[in-house]
Amino acid sequence: MATAGPPGCADVPAVVMAAADAGSCCEITHYVAEFVEKEFGNDPKSLKKLLQITEELALYKRNLEEQVLTVSSEVPKKIENAFKNAENSKRLLSDLLEKNATLSKSISSHLETAQPWMEELKVSIGQIEEIERHLWYLKWISQIEELSDCIQQHLMTxxxxxxxxxxxxxxxxxxxxxxxxxxxxxxxxxxxxxxxxxxxxxxxxxxxxxxxxxxxxxxxxxxxxxxxxxxxxxxxxxxxxxxxxxxxxxxxxxxxxxxxxKRKQLPEKYEVPASLPxxxxxxxxxxxxxxxxxxxxxxxxxxxxxxxx
Structure with a gap:
């Protein structure tokens, strides 16, 4: 969360950030010196701004501290919530895996129990199909005999x-x-x-x-x-x-x-195309x-x- 610098002292955050980025004592001293030179110079009257600048820096410091405290308090809560969500997901996944194992075991047990029934059913289906083939065979025989009887009756009349x-x-x-x-x-x-x-x-x-x-x-x-x-x-x-x-x-x-x-066929050497009878x-x-x-x-x-x- 960014925080604006103190009013009337727009260069203070920049100086602080630059000093932080510099990373060495000499460079910090140099930036501070430039800041003091810019704000006060050689005019003794400009020292009147010292109290105002001090108050603004104090206010800016408090704002930064509040931001640090806010972030310090929110991040652990977010981490805690993420951890709780992960724990809940882990627990849910564990429950699902346990249910899956139980269901798989139940299915395997059911299939093992039903296997003899399936074998008996397969035998029964085979017998039914065999009977159906016999019925179709008898049906064709009956139809042929029926046609034969019809021809005989027509000839008799x-x-x-x-x-x-x-x-x-x-x-x-x-x-x-x-x-x-x-x-x-x-x-x-x-x-x-x-x-x-x-x-x-x-x-x-x-x-x-x-x-x-x-x-x-x-x-x-x-x-x-x-x-x-x-x-x-x-x-x-x-x-x-x-x-x-x-x-x-x-x-x-x-x-x-x-x-x-049986139609008569000429020898292949004649190469005569087949004709209709x-x-x-x-x-x-x-x-x-x-x-x-x-x-x-x-x-x-x-x-x-x-x-x-």
């Missing part, structure tokens, strides 16, 4: 279109289950798809080939003769409707056909043309030669 739609659902389920690791389940659904696919394909193939036969397929000859052949067929409108219906039903078997039929009804319509081609160009007769192609 001659609802071939509905049977083909149900086979599509079964083929989609087959594709969905391919990510499963249950090999017996995969074999079961694949064999079931293959079983009904063969029955439906054979039945639809016979009906489709019969309609093609009645329509005089393949149409060979001049365009006019082809039109006359189709127009002369009895019930040509009904045959066309049957052809369209059977064509659509055979297309529904395409998905299951790709699942159960030919639709089943289109394959059936190509069969008569293949037979005629083989008969005319691949037979044993001398006139049969591929050069005619």
């Amino acid at each position: 001659n609802s071939v279109s509905d049977a083909a739609n149900t086979l599509v659902s079964m083929a989609e389920l087959d594709i969905k289950l391919q990510e499963s690791s249950c090999t017996h389940l995969l074999n079961f659904i694949r064999s079931t798809v293959k079983f009904w696919h063969k029955i439906l394909k054979d039945r639809l193939t016979n009906d489709f080939e019969e309609v093609l036969k009645q329509l005089h397929w393949p149409l060979i000859g001049p365009p006019q003769s082809q039109i006359l052949a189709v127009a002369s067929a009895a019930n040509s409108a009904e045959l066309n409707n049957n052809l369209e219906t059977l064509f659509i039903q055979l297309l529904k078997l395409q998905m299951s056909d790709e699942l159960v039929t 030919i639709a089943i009804p289109v394959q059936l319509m190509l069969l008569p043309l293949q037979k005629r081609f083989k008969y005319h160009f691949s037979g044993n007769r001398q006139t049969n030669t591929l050069n005619k192609v």
Whole structure:
């Protein structure tokens, strides 16, 4: 806390501070001499200020002493308060550490007590998961058998279109289950798809080939003769409707056909890019043309030669 010098004696604090900073007896004497010379000089009348200067220095001294006493009394209190705060913080920290140790010990004891229960719970969870897998397995088996029963009932009522739609659902389920690791389940659904696919394909193939036969397929000859052949067929409108219906039903078997039929692959040396499989009804319509081609160009007769192609 700074204290102003005595009134009318502004140089007194400066002299005192300078003397204090000087640190040697000679320098203090020098500063005091300069102060006396400045205040009194050689004029005897200036000695009248001696009493005033003495009083001002005494007042300044008392102010300094009061400041020293004030600081001396406040600093110990601050130190004492800081010490008390430190003690309180230390005590609080000690309490927290003790509570932490007690809580940690309680948790360790609880975990140790609960460990056998956790092991039993883990076993129970494993059993539940195993039962759930069995339930899912039975669910898939039940769904496959349900679809199989539906196909059988549709065939018994001659609802071939509905049977083909149900086979599509079964083929989609087959594709969905391919990510499963249950090999017996995969074999079961694949064999079931293959079983009904063969029955439906054979039945639809016979009906489709019969309609093609009645329509005089393949149409060979001049365009006019082809039109006359189709127009002369009895019930040509009904045959066309049957052809369209059977064509659509055979297309529904395409998905299951790709699942159960192993596609032929050419040797790698030919480097032929993979192509999409030919639709089943289109394959059936190509069969008569293949037979005629083989008969005319691949037979044993001398006139049969591929050069005619």
